[in-house]
Amino acid sequence: MNPVIELLNAHRSIRRFTDRKIAPELLRELIQAGQSAATSSHVQAYSVIHVKNPANRETLAELAGGQDYIATCSDFLVFCADMKRPAEAAERAGADATRGMTEQLLVASVDTALMAQNVVVAAESEGLGICYIGGIRNNPQAVSDLLRLPEHVYPVFGLCLGYPDQTSEVKPRLPVEAILKEDYYRDDQAQVDAFDASMREYYQARSNTQKDTTWSQNLTPLFEHKVRPHMRDFLVSRGFEMK
Amino acid sequence: MNPVIELLNAHRSIRRFTDRKIAPELLRELIQAGQSAATSSHVQAYSVIHVKNPANRETLAELAGGQDYIATCSDFLVFCADMKRPAEAAERAGADATRGMTEQLLVASVDTALMAQNVVVAAESEGLGICYIGGIRNNPQAVSDLLRLPEHVYPVFGLCLGYPDQTSEVKPRLPVEAILKEDYYRDDQAQVDAFDASMREYYQARSNTQKDTTWSQNLTPLFEHKVRPHMRDFLVSRGFEMK
Structure with a gap:
């Protein structure tokens, strides 16, 4: 490397x-x-x-x-x-x-x-x-x-x-097998599950603010609540009409 | 450097x-x-x-x-x-x-x-x-x-x-003074004009496909014609509704 x-x-x-x-x-x-x-x-x-x-x-x-x-x-x-x-x-x-x-x-x-x-x-x-x-x-x-x-x-x-x-610490990333797909899009739930397990270990062991959670659990507020729902109207008002 | x-x-x-x-x-x-x-x-x-x-x-x-x-x-x-x-x-x-x-x-x-x-x-x-x-x-x-x-x-x-x-050759870029603005957005037409002059020299002197044009002239087809006007409908059809 x-x-x-x-x-x-x-x-x-x-x-x-x-x-x-x-x-x-x-x-x-x-x-x-x-x-x-x-x-x-x-x-x-x-x-x-x-x-x-x-x-x-x-x-x-x-x-x-x-x-x-x-x-x-x-x-x-x-x-x-x-x-x-x-x-x-x-x-x-x-x-x-x-x-x-x-x-x-x-x-x-x-x-x-x-x-x-x-x-x-x-x-x-x-x-x-x-x-x-x-x-x-x-x-x-x-x-x-x-x-x-x-x-x-x-x-x-x-x-x-x-x-x-x-x-x-460097924060872990999804396994490359989830991201890099050969020729066609393929489901990657198995890799996500494995990643969730390794992220739980990471959060439990890291040096500051340890917690018991997974990647998937961390994402829930991003999707449950509408995050920044003003962005569309804001962009339109600034001349980005998304025509 | x-x-x-x-x-x-x-x-x-x-x-x-x-x-x-x-x-x-x-x-x-x-x-x-x-x-x-x-x-x-x-x-x-x-x-x-x-x-x-x-x-x-x-x-x-x-x-x-x-x-x-x-x-x-x-x-x-x-x-x-x-x-x-x-x-x-x-x-x-x-x-x-x-x-x-x-x-x-x-x-x-x-x-x-x-x-x-x-x-x-x-x-x-x-x-x-x-x-x-x-x-x-x-x-x-x-x-x-x-x-x-x-x-x-x-x-x-x-x-x-x-x-x-x-x-x-490495293609020239706008002067950093046009891109980097102190505290507030400021007009940069003077830098664009200077860049147009230097891009004309670059296009006339470069080793392949020499031409007589400027940065601004090169941009005209990007704005005169609607480039990729299908993108909005395409994204919406794929679940990116832009709500």
Whole structure:
């Protein structure tokens, strides 16, 4: 296994950081490494808001459901899917640009995720720790107001970056046999059952907040309650009509 | 700049591959590295179809708009957003699972993209070349039929993998000043104009298929014509109702 793959396999979320700040030149280097990721038709449908204002970081920590590491990490970024820039560029080049297609929502969301994951790999290669913040979608309109996001731009997730001040185990993943399927989709309940058993052992043995649960049990609140049921109306109101 | 960041910055799409095959153990290692990426609430909402049947690869090459490298690369993968596995696992654990939320579509699409980008970084660290295939969404229902994808699973993109048989320049990206914005969203038309000028130089000087165009001009067909206008109805028909 080469050192890059070892780095990828060593990923775990970090939520406690030292006071050490990331050098601005390094942050810029991470974003550029992010931009090197593949992008659909070269559209580069993303923008990244670097939230420096401490009061705004406190507000975002609350809006994301009380995740205080948003305020305490070295740098907090909000990754936005951005169809405004390419649509307006196409218009200036003479196009009668259509907006609001479902395909455009997918392209921009995927472009943003590919870019962010490269930022994460680059960050971890420099000894930084990271934590994605999906909670930014708890209150996406308030986040959009705070960051003055225009129409056709929406916040997909946040990212905490900093020098780690905690150690934690790598969290297990589903067996590769469940994920990788030969030629056709196949049922993977047997692998899920085995994974549930191994996750129960993991939760009982891990160094902090031990509990008696499985992967499947942990997922129930995600499906029993409608999680972020506002997302559809929010996206439509921001010009992502899902046409 | 460390070797990992150098690797990320050296990315370019590869569409011509040697006959050398990827060892099955390496492919498995790449998928596991992909699974190490962050995943929203540990949901791991993805499956990967490894298309080995040569006739099916020919069919997919046609369905994706005549991209023959789908058939000629060493290995072709279809990355699918998969809400079926976690929803059914939650149900077996007692949940009355809601499906079809827009939020779930976003979570699964982003999870899939983060995972795939780790696969890509791992692949390139082993000297492989890759090409994402968004064209898999040209005919998503036919692709889903061919791969026997069930409801609540949709093909997000394909990925060609193999040992490169071409050299190509790294394609320029927007200036980091356009992408990275301090505290608030800001207009970036000046940077786009500068990028258009530099892209014109790039297209005029590059080693293959030189042309006289800009980034903005290249984007016009993406917005003038409705690209993949079937995606909304397709997703709804597959159980992604965007509620």
